[in-house]
Amino acid sequence: MNLAVFGTGYVGLVSGVCLANTGKKVFCIDINEDKLQKIKNGIAPIYEPGLEDLLKKNKDRIVPTTDARSAIQQAEVVMIAVGTPFDGQHIDLSYIKQAAKEIGQAVKEMDSYVVVTVKSTVVPGTTMDVVRPIVLEESGKSEDEIGFCMNPEFLREGNAVEDFKEPDRIVLGVSSERAEEVMRRLYDGFPETDVMVTNPTTAEMVKYTANTLLALNISYANEIARICETLEDVDSEDVFAGVIKDKRVSPIINGERITPKLTTYLRAGCGFGGSCFPKDVKALASFARDRKVDGKLLDGLLHINKSQMEHIFELGLKKHGGEAKKVAILGTAFKPDTDDIRESPGIRLAEFALERGMEVHVHDYKALENTKAEYGEKLKYHEEPLAAVEGADIVYVATIWDDYLQIADEAYEARMADGGVMVDCRSLYKNRAEQPWRVRVGVGKKKQNQNSEVYAD
Ligand SMILES: NC(=O)c1ccc[n+]([C@@H]2O[C@H](COP(=O)([O-])OP(=O)(O)OC[C@H]3O[C@@H](n4cnc5c(N)ncnc54)[C@H](O)[C@@H]3O)[C@@H](O)[C@H]2O)c1
CATH class of the missing domain: 3.40.50.720 (NAD(P)-binding Rossmann-like Domain)
Known part of the structure; x- marks a missing residue:
């Protein structure tokens, strides 16, 4: 199976390298040529334990490229792993929209079925109400020809490679059974784990709820600590x-x-x-x-x-x-x-x-x-x-x-x-x-x- 990943940051590169390690050919797309040159030379542009070794080991299956069109047209799954920074009011979806547009334009010229999967963290509704319409409109195709998936990523920085290689769960928010079948094949070769199949919007909500639960525990501990600091001993x-x-x-x-x-x-x-x-x-x-x-x-x-x-x-x-x-x-x-x-x-x-x-x-x-x-x-x-x-x-x-x-x-x-x-x-x-x-x-x-x-x- 061939995969194209938009974005070679912490999530995109780790996902790409770990999926290449299970035998898939992975096109790593980025607009940052310095990052791509490093990847080409077997150097990880970010520090994550074990990443560079795995990159070197799988270099024959990893294709760093700025040519999104050609990469997408050779792929069965196209994964979006670009940044979604907070702009003070909302998350900025401009990188996601740009990727969706490029995917739609490339898919227009394709005959084969493709699944567009969002790995970036996006607010509920983004995959179906933002990404899907852009891809369908740019490609002029129907949902019989393109599947959609929201596949949140739970890796922890500093432990990203291990977390990705041994996931505690895989959440697949899919638009159709066909998209589910393709996504399950993408994760062939991973150790057995809980696979939760749901709709894309639930998958998006799972990711936010998981992170806010962890943050909540930290703030709770800090507030209790502040009270303890006022008490003797x-x-x-x-x-x-x-x-x-x-x-x-x-x-x-x-x-x-x-x-x-x-x-x-x-x-x-x-x-x-x-x-x-x-x-x-x-x-x-x-x-x-x-x-x-x-x-x-x-x-x-x-x-x-x-x-x-x-x-x-x-x-x-x-x-x-x-x-x-x-x-x-x-x-x-x-x-x-x-x-x-x-x-x-x-x-x-x-x-x-x-x-x-x-x-x-x-x-x-x-x-x-x-x-x-x-x-x-x-x-x-x-x-x-x-x-x-x-x-x-x-x-x-x-x-x-x-x-x-x-x-x-x-x-x-x-x-x-x-x-x-x-x-x-x-x-x-x-x-x-x-x-x-x-x-x-x-x-x-x-x-x-x-x-x-x-x-x-
Ligand atoms: N970092 C984490 O631990 C983590 C964990 C889970 C989920 N996430 C989510 O994953 C997403 C990516 O996070 P990250 O930390 O990997 O981001 P990052 O900033 O490290 O990487 C994003 C990459 O996307 C590239 N990019 C932007 N626009 C592009 C385009 N049009 N075409 C190709 N490449 C493009 C950028 O050049 C950059 O290399 C975010 O939504 C984030 O919230 C991050």
């Missing part, structure tokens, strides 16, 4: 440890307690970021408003997320006596094992510091290049974490890179300014609580004693 981690023992949350099966992964989202931190959660929650909130749904929950969780980042920034400032000249941010990627800095909390903290005229030094293991491309001279960049920390009044540890665990408190203290403080934004160092470090500020817990690191008021 209460650590929100202890609170949630007690909460999740409820057998409706963590059931006991055959004498063994099962703790769902979802509970790992119930942890205080500096809020969620990345290219999906903030955008998807905003998109669903505004979609709800457009439909006159009186919902406060989605707006509320966005508000908590925004204010949590401000709160974390203030925690450091307060512990340092209300002012600071030099700030270090350890981690500009929105999470470990990615180079993606979109809506990254580390970046947001850097922006707060810049707004106050502070000198900002940053470190990241994978995202420095992307950070530099966006912030240029405004920030100072370091390949080594301790070099970023040199002379810093406040150090914010914003991304849970495992390698930061290798750095001893003494090494930090030797490099920070006298009187410098650290904010452990995501409780990376929580296992060091046995030997509290007086300069560390935790999140979601109030000062326990004079020497404690768990200090938040």
Whole structure:
């Protein structure tokens, strides 16, 4: 089977490479020639563990191209994986519409049946009410000749290849049984998993609901943590440890307690970021408003997320006596094992510091290049974490890179300014609580004693 994928970003490239790995020939279409040249040379233009190896392994089946027409005309499935950024009011569908137009024009000259499948995250109704009419009108064909599918993607950046190769479910929102048959063949060669077949609009809603559920847990944990910070000797981690023992949350099966992964989202931190959660929650909130749904929950969780980042920034400032000249941010990627800095909390903290005229030094293991491309001279960049920390009044540890665990408190203290403080934004160092470090500020817990690191008021 041949597949054409529009967009070689995190979703498009990972999908294309993983599907090529199951024997399909994949045309990777993009308008960005630099990305395509890299792919041609066996270099992944984004960082994802395992992606480059898989790309090299399958290079004979992967065809990077700007020639969408020719790619589409050789494909049985055309997948749209272009960006859907939030424009402040709604998601911007211009890239989707452009892709749909090009697909329609190419399909016009085809004799064979083709399925147009949307992988991008789009608001309910987009596949059937936006993509379908454009493709049908441009091609002049009927739905007997073209199938439509909405196939949401659930991969997590930093784990994208593994997630795609071993999906926990495949959702196929199809317009016809014939489209379903083709889509099932696309996923031949994947380990057995739950396949949910539904209509495209339900599939679109599944994706938004899944992401907002995760974001909701994070904001809930952060709000509870803020309450705990006002209480003497209460650590929100202890609170949630007690909460999740409820057998409706963590059931006991055959004498063994099962703790769902979802509970790992119930942890205080500096809020969620990345290219999906903030955008998807905003998109669903505004979609709800457009439909006159009186919902406060989605707006509320966005508000908590925004204010949590401000709160974390203030925690450091307060512990340092209300002012600071030099700030270090350890981690500009929105999470470990990615180079993606979109809506990254580390970046947001850097922006707060810049707004106050502070000198900002940053470190990241994978995202420095992307950070530099966006912030240029405004920030100072370091390949080594301790070099970023040199002379810093406040150090914010914003991304849970495992390698930061290798750095001893003494090494930090030797490099920070006298009187410098650290904010452990995501409780990376929580296992060091046995030997509290007086300069560390935790999140979601109030000062326990004079020497404690768990200090938040
Ligand atoms: N990143 C994630 O973790 C993730 C997970 C699930 C779903 N999604 C969704 O998938 C979609 C893509 O996200 P992403 O992070 O991969 O985006 P991205 O910005 O990394 O990549 C999009 C790519 O599409 C290309 N493109 C734009 N217009 C094009 C056109 N007309 N023809 C060909 N290529 C074109 C761009 O050049 C870019 O390379 C979004 O809707 C996103 O919400 C993302």
